[in-house]
Amino acid sequence: MSRPAPAGRSRRDPEGRRRQIVEAAAQLIAEVGVAGLTHRLVAARAGVPLGATTYYFTDLDDLSAAALRHLTDRMEADLEEWAAVLNASADLPATLAELTAEYLADRGRALLETELYVAAARRPELRPLAMRWDDGLTRIIGACADPAAARAVAIFLCGVMLYALVRDEPVDLPALKTSLRTLLT
Amino acid sequence: MSRPAPAGRSRRDPEGRRRQIVEAAAQLIAEVGVAGLTHRLVAARAGVPLGATTYYFTDLDDLSAAALRHLTDRMEADLEEWAAVLNASADLPATLAELTAEYLADRGRALLETELYVAAARRPELRPLAMRWDDGLTRIIGACADPAAARAVAIFLCGVMLYALVRDEPVDLPALKTSLRTLLT
Amino acid sequence: MSRPAPAGRSRRDPEGRRRQIVEAAAQLIAEVGVAGLTHRLVAARAGVPLGATTYYFTDLDDLSAAALRHLTDRMEADLEEWAAVLNASADLPATLAELTAEYLADRGRALLETELYVAAARRPELRPLAMRWDDGLTRIIGACADPAAARAVAIFLCGVMLYALVRDEPVDLPALKTSLRTLLT
Amino acid sequence: MSRPAPAGRSRRDPEGRRRQIVEAAAQLIAEVGVAGLTHRLVAARAGVPLGATTYYFTDLDDLSAAALRHLTDRMEADLEEWAAVLNASADLPATLAELTAEYLADRGRALLETELYVAAARRPELRPLAMRWDDGLTRIIGACADPAAARAVAIFLCGVMLYALVRDEPVDLPALKTSLRTLLT
DNA sequence: TATGAATGAGTCTTCATTCAT
DNA sequence: GATGAATGAAGACTCATTCAT
Numbered sequence: 001m002s003r004p005a006p007a008g009r010s011r012r013d014p015e016g017r018r019r020q021i022v023e024a025a026a027q028l029i030a031e032v033g034v035a036g037l038t039h040r041l042v043a044a045r046a047g048v049p050l051g052a053t054t055y056y057f058t059d060l061d062d063l064s065a066a067a068l069r070h071l072t073d074r075m076e077a078d079l080e081e082w083a084a085v086l087n088a089s090a091d092l093p094a095t096l097a098e099l100t101a102e103y104l105a106d107r108g109r110a111l112l113e114t115e116l117y118v119a120a121a122r123r124p125e126l127r128p129l130a131m132r133w134d135d136g137l138t139r140i141i142g143a144c145a146d147p148a149a150a151r152a153v154a155i156f157l158c159g160v161m162l163y164a165l166v167r168d169e170p171v172d173l174p175a176l177k178t179s180l181r182t183l184l185t
Numbered sequence: 186m187s188r189p190a191p192a193g194r195s196r197r198d199p200e201g202r203r204r205q206i207v208e209a210a211a212q213l214i215a216e217v218g219v220a221g222l223t224h225r226l227v228a229a230r231a232g233v234p235l236g237a238t239t240y241y242f243t244d245l246d247d248l249s250a251a252a253l254r255h256l257t258d259r260m261e262a263d264l265e266e267w268a269a270v271l272n273a274s275a276d277l278p279a280t281l282a283e284l285t286a287e288y289l290a291d292r293g294r295a296l297l298e299t300e301l302y303v304a305a306a307r308r309p310e311l312r313p314l315a316m317r318w319d320d321g322l323t324r325i326i327g328a329c330a331d332p333a334a335a336r337a338v339a340i341f342l343c344g345v346m347l348y349a350l351v352r353d354e355p356v357d358l359p360a361l362k363t364s365l366r367t368l369l370t
Numbered sequence: 371m372s373r374p375a376p377a378g379r380s381r382r383d384p385e386g387r388r389r390q391i392v393e394a395a396a397q398l399i400a401e402v403g404v405a406g407l408t409h410r411l412v413a414a415r416a417g418v419p420l421g422a423t424t425y426y427f428t429d430l431d432d433l434s435a436a437a438l439r440h441l442t443d444r445m446e447a448d449l450e451e452w453a454a455v456l457n458a459s460a461d462l463p464a465t466l467a468e469l470t471a472e473y474l475a476d477r478g479r480a481l482l483e484t485e486l487y488v489a490a491a492r493r494p495e496l497r498p499l500a501m502r503w504d505d506g507l508t509r510i511i512g513a514c515a516d517p518a519a520a521r522a523v524a525i526f527l528c529g530v531m532l533y534a535l536v537r538d539e540p541v542d543l544p545a546l547k548t549s550l551r552t553l554l555t
Numbered sequence: 556m557s558r559p560a561p562a563g564r565s566r567r568d569p570e571g572r573r574r575q576i577v578e579a580a581a582q583l584i585a586e587v588g589v590a591g592l593t594h595r596l597v598a599a600r601a602g603v604p605l606g607a608t609t610y611y612f613t614d615l616d617d618l619s620a621a622a623l624r625h626l627t628d629r630m631e632a633d634l635e636e637w638a639a640v641l642n643a644s645a646d647l648p649a650t651l652a653e654l655t656a657e658y659l660a661d662r663g664r665a666l667l668e669t670e671l672y673v674a675a676a677r678r679p680e681l682r683p684l685a686m687r688w689d690d691g692l693t694r695i696i697g698a699c700a701d702p703a704a705a706r707a708v709a710i711f712l713c714g715v716m717l718y719a720l721v722r723d724e725p726v727d728l729p730a731l732k733t734s735l736r737t738l739l740t
Numbered sequence: 741t742a743t744g745a746a747t748g749a750g751t752c753t754t755c756a757t758t759c760a761t
Numbered sequence: 762g763a764t765g766a767a768t769g770a771a772g773a774c775t776c777a778t779t780c781a782t
Contacts, residue, residue, distance in 0.1 A: 033220055033303070033307070035221060036220065036779080039776075039777065039778085042777070050744070051745095052314065052742075052743075054210075054778065055741085055742060055743075059778095060776095060777070060778095066238070072780090073750060096363055104359070109253070110356075111305075111307075112308065114299070114303055117347050117350060118296075118299055118300065118350075120350070120351040121296055121350040121351055122218070122296075123752080128354070131351055134288075134348060146226035148360065151198065152341075152360070152363075152364040154339045154348075155341065155344040155364075156337075157344065158343070158347045158348055159340040159341050159343035159346075162302050162343045162344070163319060163343055165303075165305070165306040166305040166306055166312050166316060167316065174331065175336065178333070179765095180762085197760065197766070199766070202766090202767095203760080214770075223750085223751065223752080224753085225750080225751080225752095234768050234769070235769075236755095236767065236768040237750080237766095237768075238771095239753060240766075240767065240768080243753095244753090245751095245752070247745095372711050376621045382746090384744085387746095390657075398768085398774090403590060403673065405588055408592060408772060409773065410773095411770075413588075418747095419746075419747050420747080420750060420775095421775095422745095422746070422747075424747065424773080424774060424775080425745075428774095433655055457639075462557065476675075481673075481677075484672065485673065487669065487721055488588070488669050488670065488720075489664075490721040491665075491666055491720040492588070492666075497722070498694055499724065514758075516708060517672055519731065520759080521728070521730065522711075522719075522734040522737070524714075526707075526710065526711045526734075528714035529709075529710040529711050529712065529713035529716075529717070530714070532672050532709055532714070532716075533689060533713055535672060535673075535675070535676040536672055536676055536682050536685040539681070543708065545703065545707070548703070549710070549711075552737060552738055553734065553738065567762090593755065593756080594757085595756095604763075604764050604765070605764075606763060606764035606766095607763075609764095610762080614756090615755095615756070719750095
């Protein structure tokens, strides 16, 4: 019989250790970028000994890849929520615009995603991760609209993200709605 | 009569030195990213002694900013060409789609521009540079079309760039034309 | 029974490593001054790799502080000897003068102490170290004499040190005795 | 006929240039120490081009020596004032104590003088400079008191300086008076 | 299994000094 | 005479990575 929860708790929990490290790395990527990641930074943030970061991951690349994968997983979970909201929506473009504006209000998230794209551009093994986002978006929008239009919208929203990243003002919601309405009809 | 430009041209030519360094840095940003830039790399590429890179630029930040500014200047010159082509075009969306596809066929350029966005996201002093691109695009498209639509197109094209960056296939030109046609009418 | 001290003694002996480095730094401060200290110099003198000097001390400041602390500790041990000798002495001023002359015969030691004062003048965190010397001196002289006079003597001896430092001749022992006798009666 | 004051003023005034540089260097020694002096720092402070600092002085050592000499000259001028005040004084120890306390209220001056001593300890060519201070002091006190006592006082005051340098409290004037009175009678 | 010690390569940066102009 | 350009050496410091324990 396997013990599902170790009695002593915490001690000897490789799975948990790994997760701690990955989450710390993910946080840090938003702050300092993939290129700014270091073992020491991650270890400090995760509250684990330095050795742990090299014990669980062969490489810094390996570590950053794991962090980006973790991020993508979370993003995909977010997408499921979007799917639910969009399916229940009477006005697809408006709802989508609102979700987007809300999403981009968190600069960290936009930064993270852009980091992922840039990293993927240079490291082919990361491309599947980067693609997951706009493919996912295309998929859930495609469930309520024309597939070609859905792809165009996914691409457009990438642009909105990049555009918002270098401006201080929040997203221009009315304009966004208009654009989406145009693309989706 | 004093010789205004020394024949040998190299020794004692501060202006030229600076330019050499900036151009080397610009090249390198495409290859290794802003975060991957080092004085040594730049010096080697520019064929100048290490000390020159720190003599002309107080900082690596200063150097990368100069390189990105240089890049933006070049991009803006490209935009003028676009403007000419678009003004002469009978089919705006189609022409724009072709220009874009051609532009993105050079991965380096797309990478460079994305680097600029990411750098600008973290370093506010670079934001004006990043904005110049889509503002310029908006402006020249706005000369032939509705301003609001022009902005939407500029944003969309940012998305296309990001999208193309993480995929091996070239841009899907027909789909691009369709999207642009939709946004511009 | 586990061997408490490994025979070879050197590899994997953090405590020892630290001490080696600190002692090398202390030596060097006498030779080149606190401001002349460099990681390379210390590493070479200590016979450890360069990285070791930055591994054990976050900073050059940290390293020099440790070295000065080490020095102060040694000085304090010397003071205990002085205390013993002074307590046993029939002629306090004469004995003190002799101890001082002997102490200052080693220019390195005087230099070191002056370096400590100068460093402390600029780096407040070092002040307690600098104070330890004359406070200690005051204390042990105060054990055999009037406390106020003891303080005056401690201050006077600082002056003797500085005075001796810039002259080639050894301390003028008779004059020193006279001065001390004056201050102590 | 020699023009005593150049018409244009300022331009072509090598003497003045030199002085500017020396004064800037003297200021800086108080702030960063002899070891912290750099051509660039001096040039910036003096408001002269970098080249000027190497044109007028063969060496950094040469420059710092000139600065210290300048300082010593000024100190010697101060001593003349002391001489006047002491000669007019009815209570030598008290007056001397007051002069000293006032002198040491300016930490910069004390720091400067200690820098001179340390520099002199390492660079024999500077020793005459360092000696000038306590020799001068000895001389002017010797004019009103026993020569041997005067020397003891000069030495004692060196100690007071060093002592004050590492403490935040101002000099303990009553104690100082007492000590001086003891030494001078 | 896990980790702190260890290190050498490499980073940015500062500077004294030289020299062409 | 004066000065800005130029550069190579050197310095502090960071780190990925390895390895003994």
